[in-house]
Amino acid sequence: MKKFEEKTISTEKIFSGKIVELQVDEVTLPDGKTSKREIVKHPGAVAVIPVTEDNKLLLVEQYRKPLEKSLVEIPAGKLEPGEDPDASVVRELEEETGYTTEDMTLLTSFYTSPGFADELVHIYLTKSLIPLEEKVAGDEDEFVEILEVTPEEADKMVAEQRIHDAKTIYALLYLKSQGWK
Amino acid sequence: MKKFEEKTISTEKIFSGKIVELQVDEVTLPDGKTSKREIVKHPGAVAVIPVTEDNKLLLVEQYRKPLEKSLVEIPAGKLEPGEDPDASVVRELEEETGYTTEDMTLLTSFYTSPGFADELVHIYLTKSLIPLEEKVAGDEDEFVEILEVTPEEADKMVAEQRIHDAKTIYALLYLKSQGWK
Numbered sequence: 001m002k003k004f005e006e007k008t009i010s011t012e013k014i015f016s017g018k019i020v021e022l023q024v025d026e027v028t029l030p031d032g033k034t035s036k037r038e039i040v041k042h043p044g045a046v047a048v049i050p051v052t053e054d055n056k057l058l059l060v061e062q063y064r065k066p067l068e069k070s071l072v073e074i075p076a077g078k079l080e081p082g083e084d085p086d087a088s089v090v091r092e093l094e095e096e097t098g099y100t101t102e103d104m105t106l107l108t109s110f111y112t113s114p115g116f117a118d119e120l121v122h123i124y125l126t127k128s129l130i131p132l133e134e135k136v137a138g139d140e141d142e143f144v145e146i147l148e149v150t151p152e153e154a155d156k157m158v159a160e161q162r163i164h165d166a167k168t169i170y171a172l173l174y175l176k177s178q179g180w181k
Numbered sequence: 182m183k184k185f186e187e188k189t190i191s192t193e194k195i196f197s198g199k200i201v202e203l204q205v206d207e208v209t210l211p212d213g214k215t216s217k218r219e220i221v222k223h224p225g226a227v228a229v230i231p232v233t234e235d236n237k238l239l240l241v242e243q244y245r246k247p248l249e250k251s252l253v254e255i256p257a258g259k260l261e262p263g264e265d266p267d268a269s270v271v272r273e274l275e276e277e278t279g280y281t282t283e284d285m286t287l288l289t290s291f292y293t294s295p296g297f298a299d300e301l302v303h304i305y306l307t308k309s310l311i312p313l314e315e316k317v318a319g320d321e322d323e324f325v326e327i328l329e330v331t332p333e334e335a336d337k338m339v340a341e342q343r344i345h346d347a348k349t350i351y352a353l354l355y356l357k358s359q360g361w362k
Contacts, residue, residue: 004251019219020221062185066220109345115200140214173358177354
């Protein structure tokens with residue numbers, strides 16, 4: 001859909017980093033006036049809702065520098081260039097939790113911040129976790145701790161704002177809508 | 182929580198725009214090594230799930246330049262500097278839909294992309310919409326169209342990826358968990 005399309009007059013590339021790029025587009029608005037749009041480009045991400053045999057949710061705690069605090073989240077990671085999300089999500093599960101799976105279902109996908117960024121997150125579910133015999137190395141600058149939580153423990157973490165991000169809040173609502181308890 | 186804290190060695194300010202700022206922090210990791218973190222600063226946002234008297238969901242369609250397409254979303258907008266979210270969300274509802282309310286409930290809040298941005302979105306619900314007698318002017322570079330949808334129409338928009346962002350996907354799951362039909 002191209003309703004209210006904003007045509008690009010010019011693009012100014014500001015920054016190209018390890019993860020994000022930033023550009024400012026000058027655009028023509030539907031009324032003919034011009035404006036500027038600040039746009040963050042991101043490779044996209046995958047996330048997985050991993051439920052254990054005894055009905056607990058696997059979560060990872062990690063430091064989030066933009067917030068200057070750690071959050072407890074469902075396992076996730078950014079897509080490598082050209083990587084298929086279905087493969088990426090198994091790799092992230094293995095790296096972050098020490099489990100793998102042969103049964104991964106795509107639940108939904110969503111843009112996290114369509115006003116200023118193009119990041120698209122694909123959310124998967126697995127209830128068939130297989131422990132890896134050998135640990136898989138993740139990114140060398142990532143430090144995560146694994147947690148297994150009940151619904152009550154997850155609710156407590158939401159109240160304490162230890163769980164406080166879109167994909168994990170979505171995951172909890174999804175599991176509850178499916179009768180998780 | 183400061184688990185796995187990453188101490189800032191230096192901050193390089195890259196960009197300061199109308200909406201976002203970008204900086205690159207050099208950090209000390211928990212193992213003593215150093216790394217860089219690309220951080221987008223955003224003022225935060227509010228969004229509202231507005232349900233009409235006849236049980237339809239009010240949505241707005243607008244062009245999202247980062248995606249080069251229009252999306253259908255729950256009404257939302259960024260916080261002005263120092264603005265209280267409770268006031269901001271009523272202002273956004275008025276500007277984008279032509280309704281106001283005296284009954285707005287905060288449902289949840291979440292960071293949209295904690296890996297690279299500090300944007301926090303506050304999600305509200307209202308089921309008491311009052312038509313405004315006079316239209317309230319919104320941002321002059323915003324063009325939106327209002328839609329009223331049933332659950333079936335919303336599902337179709339998700340399948341067509343016209344609805345495709347975190348806060349609106351959350352909103353639909355929330356309403357369904359509350360028996361919306």
